[in-house]
Amino acid sequence: MAAAKKGCGKAGGVRFSEEPPAAGAPSHVHFDEKLHDSVVMVTPEDDSNFMVKVGFLKTQHRYEIVFNLPEVPALGKDVCPAPVPSPHLRITDITPAPEGGLKVTCEYMAQQEGVLCEEVLLLSETNEDACVKVKVHARVMDRHHGTPMLLEGVRCIGVELEYDSEQSDWQGFD
Template identity: 85%
Template sequence: MATAKKSCAKAGGVRFSEEPHAAGASSHVHFDEKLHDSVVMVTPEDDGNFLVKVGFLKTQHRYEIVFTLPEIPALGKNVCPAPLPGPHLRISDITPAQEGGLKITCEYITQHEGVLCEEVMLLSETNDDVCVKVKVHARVMDRHHGTPMLLEGVRCIGPELEYDSEQSDWQGFD
């Protein structure tokens, strides 16, 4: 019994060049424009906080993430990170951005596989009542499943050393 194949048309994706190839000429793959979202995405939330999507990362690695927040008048000009950062995400630098707003540089250590969301807080140095929460959203894949293409604004600093008790040379107590 023969089975009929269904053809499904998909919007977007990859299309191949239809130009005839000369001997030794390389072939070209063209990606639709909407697939070029290769920068860190900053989205304001209804409550005045921000969601920052940094794309795919690899477990057991340290990353530098740079993004720009729009101007936040309530925070004022003097902004600092909350004094107690989380164990995996910390702000290393806050500077005024050339185009306005704040350029934030973070360091993120990935520990677990999955869709992760870490938070940092920005505080006003002039108004104790004002703070803005920044949630960093990442899709973290196992370190044995290849290398992700990093978004513009994300840089891998290097792998984190993994503690393995079997490799310890400690002899124990006598």
């Protein structure tokens, strides 16, 4: 163990406590703040639409995602989601943000692993020609592969139960 410890240099960005934790005390890993952005990123695209990056999520988990969009003059103040929702992403609230623009709250159900992109449309209630597409981009990992550090603006609000036929108490047809 001492020989292995001697060969390891101090890793940049992550450091582990040198002392073992006391019985019952949690162990800690410390990350340098500059290594990651910890907030949901909203990026305007060249076609007046927006990409919202929400980071790592887990399959079979339901998340509330809150982000601010900059002001879109064509939409005006009265904005609503399009009546044809995505099956996995649904807008639950749109309010004016205190600093301008819109505060959007949505619910997202991560169904499968991979890099996923779900879209919703925001419509103006006063200008029928105005709409903005919002793409929510998430990296979804299997529910059995650890726990992601959620970005600020993302919180887990539920876990879907995994169906396992061997645990069923159904006896079948007679």
